[in-house]
Amino acid sequence: MTDFRTTVADTAVIAKRNFIKIRRVPEVLMFILISPIMFVLLFAYVFGNSIDIPGGSYREFLIAGIFVQTVVFGATFTGAGLAEDMQKGIIDRFRSLPMSQSAVLIGRTASDIMYNVLTLLIMALTGLLVGWRIHTSFLSALAGFALLLLFAYAFSWIMAYVGLIVPSVEVINNAAFVVIFPLTFVANTFVPSENLPTALRIFAEWNPVSSATQAARELFGNIPLGTPEPTVWPLQNAVLYTLIWIVLIIAIFAPLSAHRYKRARS
Amino acid sequence: MKTYGDVIALAGLDLAVEEATVVGLLGPNGAGKTTAVSILATLTMPDSGSAHVAGIDVLKEPEEVRKKIGLSGQFAAVDEHLSGFENLDMIGRLYHLGRQQARTRARALLDQFDLNDAADRPVKTYSGGMRRRLDLAGALIAEPPILFLDEPTTGLDPRSRTDMWTVIRELVTRGTTLLLTTQYLEEADRLADDIVVIDHGLEIAHGTADELKSMVGGDRIELTASSLDSVQAARRIMESFAIGEIHEEGRAHKLTVPIEGGAPTLMKALRALDAEAIDVVDVGLRRPTLDDVFLSLTGHVAEPDEDSSAQPESTETLAL
Numbered sequence: 001m002t003d004f005r006t007t008v009a010d011t012a013v014i015a016k017r018n019f020i021k022i023r024r025v026p027e028v029l030m031f032i033l034i035s036p037i038m039f040v041l042l043f044a045y046v047f048g049n050s051i052d053i054p055g056g057s058y059r060e061f062l063i064a065g066i067f068v069q070t071v072v073f074g075a076t077f078t079g080a081g082l083a084e085d086m087q088k089g090i091i092d093r094f095r096s097l098p099m100s101q102s103a104v105l106i107g108r109t110a111s112d113i114m115y116n117v118l119t120l121l122i123m124a125l126t127g128l129l130v131g132w133r134i135h136t137s138f139l140s141a142l143a144g145f146a147l148l149l150l151f152a153y154a155f156s157w158i159m160a161y162v163g164l165i166v167p168s169v170e171v172i173n174n175a176a177f178v179v180i181f182p183l184t185f186v187a188n189t190f191v192p193s194e195n196l197p198t199a200l201r202i203f204a205e206w207n208p209v210s211s212a213t214q215a216a217r218e219l220f221g222n223i224p225l226g227t228p229e230p231t232v233w234p235l236q237n238a239v240l241y242t243l244i245w246i247v248l249i250i251a252i253f254a255p256l257s258a259h260r261y262k263r264a265r266s
Numbered sequence: 267m268k269t270y271g272d273v274i275a276l277a278g279l280d281l282a283v284e285e286a287t288v289v290g291l292l293g294p295n296g297a298g299k300t301t302a303v304s305i306l307a308t309l310t311m312p313d314s315g316s317a318h319v320a321g322i323d324v325l326k327e328p329e330e331v332r333k334k335i336g337l338s339g340q341f342a343a344v345d346e347h348l349s350g351f352e353n354l355d356m357i358g359r360l361y362h363l364g365r366q367q368a369r370t371r372a373r374a375l376l377d378q379f380d381l382n383d384a385a386d387r388p389v390k391t392y393s394g395g396m397r398r399r400l401d402l403a404g405a406l407i408a409e410p411p412i413l414f415l416d417e418p419t420t421g422l423d424p425r426s427r428t429d430m431w432t433v434i435r436e437l438v439t440r441g442t443t444l445l446l447t448t449q450y451l452e453e454a455d456r457l458a459d460d461i462v463v464i465d466h467g468l469e470i471a472h473g474t475a476d477e478l479k480s481m482v483g484g485d486r487i488e489l490t491a492s493s494l495d496s497v498q499a500a501r502r503i504m505e506s507f508a509i510g511e512i513h514e515e516g517r518a519h520k521l522t523v524p525i526e527g528g529a530p531t532l533m534k535a536l537r538a539l540d541a542e543a544i545d546v547v548d549v550g551l552r553r554p555t556l557d558d559v560f561l562s563l564t565g566h567v568a569e570p571d572e573d574s575s576a577q578p579e580s581t582e583t584l585a586l
Contacts, residue, residue, distance in 0.1 A: 006362070013359045017348065024347040024388060089343035093404065096307045098332040099360040263311075 007100040014107025015114075018081065022115070028077075032115060036123040039066050044130045047190065061224060063132040064216035065189030067123055067148055068209055071116050072184055075155035076176040078112045079163030086167035091264055105257050109156040116152045120145055135221030144219030147242060151212045154246040157253035164260040188235075189213050194228070205232045208245040214238035279469050281462060283445055285411075288438050290458030291447040292556070298467035299447035300340060303416045306445065307337045320412055333361075336405030340417045343401060346390040350381050350400050353389060354407055361408035368407070375403040379433065395426030402433065413437070413444045419453060431456055451556030461556075463563060470563050478559045484509075486552055487523045487532055492545040494519065500544050507535050513561065519547070522558075 022028050043066050048059040082105075085091050094104050124132075124145075134141045159176065166172055186204050187193065193204035204210050214230070215238035217223050234241040279302055283289045291299045304310040305317055308328035317324040320334045344353045351372055358368025376385045379399040384392060389400065398418060405413060418434065419427040434457055438444055448454050454461050455475045463471040463478070471478060489504070491497045497519045504512060510524035525531045532551045539546055 009362075010360055013356055017345065017352075017356055020352060021345070021347045088346070089339055090345055092304075092309055092339055093337070093343035093357070094360070095309055096332060096335065096337040097357065097360045098329060098362065 003100070007103055007106070010100040010103030011107040011110060014103050015111040018108065018111035019114070022111075032118055033122060036070055036119050037126045039070055040123055040126040040130065043190070044127075048130075051191075057131070057224070059131055060133065060222045061217070062190060063123075063127045064144075064220060064222055065187075065213050066127075067120060067216060068151070068213045069184040069189055070119060070123060071148055071152035072155050072180055072209065073176070074112070074116055074119055074152060075159040076173060076180070077115060077159075078108055078156040079159030079161075079166075079172045079176065080169045081108055081112075082160055082163030083167045083169045083172050086164065086264060087169070091261075095261075095264070101262060102258055105160055105254075105261055109153060109160060112156050113149060113153055116149055120148060132222075136219060140219050140221070144216050147212065147215055147219065147239065150246050151208075151242060154249035154253075157250055157257060161253050161257040161260060164257060164264055183207065184209050187213060192227075205230075206234055208234075208242060211235060211238045211241040211245070215242050279462075279464060279467070281469070283443060283460075285443050286438075286441045287459045288444040288446060288457055290454035290461045291445065291464060292449070292451065292454045292458075292461055292560075293447075293464040294449055296466075297464045299449075299464065300416055301467070302464075303337075303414050303445065303447055307335060307414050308332055334410055334412050336408065336410040336413045338398075338402045338405040338413075338415050338418060340420060344389050344397060344404060347388055349386045349388055350376055350392070350396075351385045353400060354403055357404045358407045363408060371407050375406060379403050393426075395422055395429065398422060398426070398430060399433065402430075406437070411441075411443060413442050415444065415446045417447055417449065419448070419450065427453075451560065455556055463560065465563075471559065475556065478556065479554045482524070482554050482558050482562045484524065484526050484554070485528055485531075486554060486558065487521075487525055487535060488548075488550050488552060489521045489523065489546060490548040491519045491521075492547050496545045497521065499542060500539060500546070503538050503542060503544070504535060506538075507531055524554075 022032070040063070043062050044059050048062060051058045082091075085094075085104075091104070095101075159172070162175065163172055166175065186196070186200050187207045187210040188204060189209060193201055193210060196204055211234045214235050218238060230236050230238075279298065281289070281291075281302070291302060293299050301310065305312050306319055306324060308324055308331050311325065319331045322330045322334070324331050344350075345356075348356065354372035354375060355368050358371050359365070361368075363371060373385075376382050379402070381396060381400060381403070384396060389397060392400065402415070402418065405415075415434070419430050422430065431453070434444070434446070438457070444457075446454070446457055459474065461471075461473065461475060461478060462469055471481070473481070487504070487507070489500060491500050494516065497514070497516070501512060501514065501521060504521060504523045507525050508523045509526050512524075513522040514520070515522075523535075525535075529551060532549075536546075536549065
């Protein structure tokens with residue numbers, strides 16, 4: 001077999017293993033199924049009813065933000081999965097096998113795309129139930145979901161690296177919370193960023209979470225009429241700026257993780 | 267040579283394993299056994315030195331080495347959410363056996379290792395012994411010519427340990443080359459053709475079990491007295507029979523006396539003890555064990571040892 005075919009075949013074997021695992025661990029399945037529903041309902045009814053956006057529906061404005069926040073949090077799953085494999089010594093087993101050395105990482109991040117597809121599907125359905133609508137074309141909406149998946153995929157690589165250097169599931173979960181929570185809140189996910197204090201506003205404007213949210217809103221047609229045009233470049237070119245971040249993150253963290261994996265010892 | 271920070275895990279080890287033989291790497295915790303195996307199994311890069319497995323340079327062509335080896339680690343590296351069959355099938359696929367071959371091998375090994383009934387249950391439900399057998403089965407799935415078993419029975423109950431020994435002995439009769447690490451002297455004695463004793467990352471002795479035993483002389487009288495006083499009295503009497511240093515375990519009121527002449531010497535010793543009316547609780551003659559070897563070589567018994575400092579020395583050459 002050629003190197004490429006080996007990598008593809010081994011990746012499939014690893015991804016299959018991760019799927020079996022999702023089925024076997026009910027807590028994970030619950031997390032995948034329940035938490036997105038919970039987030040949509042919580043935000044839609046708790047904040048959605050108390051905040052008004054002139055000329056539009058806050059609930060529609062909110063949904064894209066919840067999508068982004070949930071898939072970014074979902075990347076923790078990648079890191080936790082790898083950390084668990086390190087802890088349990090399974091990485092040692094894989095590293096002693098004549099398999100493609102990148103398959104464990106690619107298989108991991110690939111199966112987490114499927115996990116995000118499922119999460120987005122459930123959130124979208126819940127969103128539709130509470131009054132969220134797509135006001136653009138089918139293709140544009142598809143592009144919106146594709147962008148969200150790519151964005152999540154990039155974050156998976158960051159967390160893969162973290163999972164390899166901090167081989168403890170508990171630490172990963174806590175660390176992820178401390179980093180991801182502010183990252184997804186100091187953004188335009190839940191409130192328009194113009195109202196933030198200056199330092200936070202600047203951070204929010206350049207935060208890729210903001211541009212991903214802005215891009216999703218544009219592609220789903222969820223920007224209320226009369227909303228002032230963004231004044232900063234990242235939000236004026238939200239799709240492009242988000243894509244740049246995606247490429248940048250993968251270009252940095254995929255090789256870093258691969259290098260780290262080769263030296264990993266559980 | 268391999269160091270972790272200031273700790274020298276492996277200082278100097280020269281190891282060569284003949285094809286189709288079993289070499290036992292024997293030493294206490296922290297002696298460097300696992301480090302040696304992880305270098306040979308391509309998991310760790312040594313800081314200096316060289317290693318060859320099946321004639322292949324481990325440092326230059328690790329991918330080629332991985333095709334020839336099977337590794338079964340100290341901690342059973344199987345996925346506990348997968349069933350036994352799924353674990354083996356996965357490993358078989360990653361050895362590139364092909365879908366059909368991987369399945370056939372997985373079933374055959376589950377059968378061979380008496381895991382048939384549990385084959386489709388998640389490994390989470392397995393006992394420690396079952397996990398170890400499954401882990402070993404994983405190492406065997408592609409029938410690699412060279413096998414590394416890192417402490418295959420550590421933490422197992424005596425029954426599972428004996429089962430594991432049976433399995434390993436069967437493997438060896440089929441011509442597998444095996445490097446086994448263990449902290450159990452009995453295990454090395456039973457399984458290994460050749461034993462390398464290491465401590466603090468250095469080889470301290472090398473030979474067959476018999477050779478190592480003859481290094482520490484002939485038979486031993488083991489004697490337990492009823493009190494500390496009678497141990498002291500017994501010791502004075504036994505001095506005249508001893509051909510080497512008498513080892514005393516004070517709290518257990520126990521003496522180990524190296525002697526020559528076997529049973530007749532024991533009889534004479536007993537008569538001498540009886541003449542002084544020393545209260546002997548238990549006495550017996552035994553052949554030296556590897557415990558005696560370890561004791562006489564390292565000055566301490568083969569017990570878990572936390573002290574892992576070592577003198578830096580030459581580089582090591584490892585070859586299989």
